[in-house]
Amino acid sequence: MRLLTKYGVTLLFLCGAVFAQKRPVDYVNPFIGTSNYGTTNPGAQVPQGLMNVSPFNVMGSTLNEFDKDARWWSTPYEFKNAYFTGFSHVNLSGVGCPDMGSLLLMATSGTLEVDYRKYGSTYSAEKATPGYYSNVLDKYKIKAEATATQRVGTTRFTFPKGTNHILLNLGEGLTNETGASVRQVSETEIEGSKLLGSFCYVNNQAVYPIYFVLRINKKPSKTGYWKFQRPGAAWENDWNKDAGKYKLFTDYKDILAGDDIGAFFSFETAEEETVEVQLAVSFVSIANARENLKTEQPKGDFDAIKTAAEAKWNDDLSKIEVEGGTADQKTVFYTALYHALIHPNIFQDVNGEYPAMETRETLKTTGNRYTVFSLWDTYRNVQPLMSLLFPDRQTAMIRSMIGMYKEHGWMPKWELYSRESYTMDGDPAIPVIVDAWMKGIRDYDIDAAYAAFYKSATVTDSSNRIRPDNADYVKYNYVPLRDSFDNSVSHAIEYYVADWNLAQLAKSLGKTDDAKMFAARANGYQHYYSKEYGTFRPILPNGDFLSPFDPLMGANFEPNHGFHEGNAWNYSFAIPYDIDGLVKLMGGKKNFVQRLQSTFDKGYFDVTNEPDMLYPHIFSEIAGEEWRTQKLVKTILQEHFTNSPGGIPGNDDTGTMSTWALMNMMGIYPLCPGRPDYTVVTPVFDKVTIHLNPDFYQGTSQIVIRKEGQGDYIKAIKVDGKKNSGYKLAHDKLVNAKEIVITTGNR
Secondary structure, eight states: OHHHHHHHHHHHHHHHHHHHHOOHHHHOOTTTTSSTTOOOOOOBOOTTOSOOEEEOOSSSOTTOSSOTTTSOOOOSOOTTOOOBOOEEESOOSSOSSOOOOEEEEEEEESSOOOOHHHHOBOEEEEEEETTEEEEEETTTTEEEEEEEOSSEEEEEEEEOSEEEEEEEEOSOSSOSOOOEEEEEEETTEEEEEEEEEOGGGTSTTOEEEEEEEEEESSOOSEEEEEEEOOOOOHHHHHHOTTTTSEEEESSOOSOEEESSEEEEEEEEEOTTEEEEEEEEEESSOHHHHHHHHHHHOSSOOHHHHHHHHHHHHHHHHTTEEEESSOHHHHHHHHHHHHHHTTSSEEOSOTTSEEEOTTTOOEEEOSSOOEEOEEHHHHTTTHHHHHHHHOHHHHHHHHHHHHHHHHHHSSOOSEEETTEEOOOSSSOTHHHHHHHHHHTTOOOSOHHHHHHHHHHHHHOOSTTOOSSTTHHHHHHHSSOOOOSTTOOHHHHHHHHHHHHHHHHHHHHHTTOHHHHHHHHHHHGGGGGGEETTTTEEOOBOTTSOBOSSOOTTTTGGGOOOSSOSSSOHHHHTTOOGGGHHHHHHHTTSHHHHHHHHHHHHHTTOOOTTSSTTTTHHHHGGGSTTOHHHHHHHHHHHHHHHOOSSTTOSSSOOTTTHHHHHHHHHHHTEEOOSTTSOEEEEOOOSSSEEEEEOOTTTOOSOSEEEEEEESSOSEEEEEEETTEEOOSSEEEHHHHHTOSEEEEEEEOO
16 A cells, blocks of 8 residues: 555556557457356457367366256356366357367377376466467466467467377267268378257258368377277177277378267477467368468468457457446457357358358358358347448348358258258348348348248248248237247247338338238237236137236246247337337336336346347337436446356357447447337447448448436437437438437436
């Protein structure tokens, strides 16, 4: 304390100078969301790159609190775990189902061991920044580091003196599939493939191979493979000494295939000698993986690759600059933006080739082909954010979606590496594209998109797996409960949202009759409203409501009648396009506000999942109740989004939860996809500067959102000096404004 008193002014000045020099990338904490089921990982990658190199610590030891083989588990890394078994290559961020997370690269010392239960290690000195991860393996005193380019992961191991090893485990990972192959090309290079897929188990035929080429920069003293040999009967084991064990292959260099196999390189190293490993992937062929490697990392150079990855991140994160707020708030904000820029990610190889949707035929693109479309999640805010910040990428993503339709006959629903998983509900490609279209992003084949939408909205036979219960929906304008635990109400609500969006698009394209038909369909949500309970309620095939009925059934993801990942309270206000209609349906403004507020007061609101994430913003649709939005958003941000491993409330869902936080922190949130406006909320920061793409938004090069006053409630909104009417801001008005001033005060 005496030191601070004596030098306080100088220290504060120096801290202020350092603080002012921090770049957006310096605020990112990749460990946010790596606990509390956020299912992010701190692995190294570049923005929207195919390659992610993540520490893998979810198998092999009782030291781990969460084990992929002991429970449902969907991420390669958990912050609370302690046992490291390698780096996995190509991983998913924030998802709720296991897949990918394979090609496990590990370094060891001493006697060669190929059983991950024995060769794994605890670790310390863990560090992660955008594009970089490192730790020290306690068992071996090896420093392990990872970085990446778009399609190639690079690891660097700093070894102690003596005999050391690099292992590639092809038998383990998060994927639900088994089977791999490997071939030694030279002393320093191997190639092969591994089968992946069956995401969420909904479509267990949705499998695909990933091809790889691995190169090391030091000549090994020994190389070889391993393969787990199936145990036999007692008499077989007498003569087959490898039965039930890992068999080492040291004199065989041709192709090895199996379910539990791997390859190793052994070295004699000096103290603190480094070995770099490049691992390139492709979903087309081994030849393409090698071309990716030669193009992106012809010679390696770990430090240069790390620096380039960090620069790419800083360029993207600098699209938004914030001033004011605390250091923790800046960290939460920029980490949220970081997470929002992971998926969808590029798919094509450096030569433009990619596997076509479902057929896997090799096709070629001149632009970016994207994959990992978790659309039920991202249509709500991630894709609208892309339209605002990166309309060029949003355009390429939409072209990718339309390409999938042209190749397969249907728009994607939850697409993963050109296979459709059919996970989650609704027809979510529609609000994604319609929202972009209504915001003036239109450089794609809209006629093909409309044909695809019309098809999924009208085909009623079993070929329509996008809307599997469309026959009932078209016939009744609702989906009856035909199985005790089906998702009928959730399906229908998503169809209503999609059809409302489709009506807007049809109207824009001059298809008047279609617009009327789809708009009428979108009103079908009224069938589900039960005055008895004041919520939506499943309808039986005979037209009666389900009885008995508990509107709270389904909390905490328990099986539920008619609702998916939520209960009746989580869905009953999820009609953002017709709040006026909901108000009338629920007995008028006073009753509606009381019921909506009760979802928060009684703890029914579930911040961890998508169906009701729009609830706080609905109050801003009700004149005089906007203050509730402002109060609730602040409370939710403070309580659930923090600078800590558990700082995301539940699965990040490929950036959706993160985007909820970052857009609200900016002061704008897209309540209703397909309606080109934003709800204005109280910004966290004093000043937010959004840099626009001049090729798409030519009215101004940047938007400044400025907060005046230190209150929690909005008193006035001015756009370029003119008072804004209400608490919504049209997209066109936003992107043509130079300064938006939000004056705050106390209520």
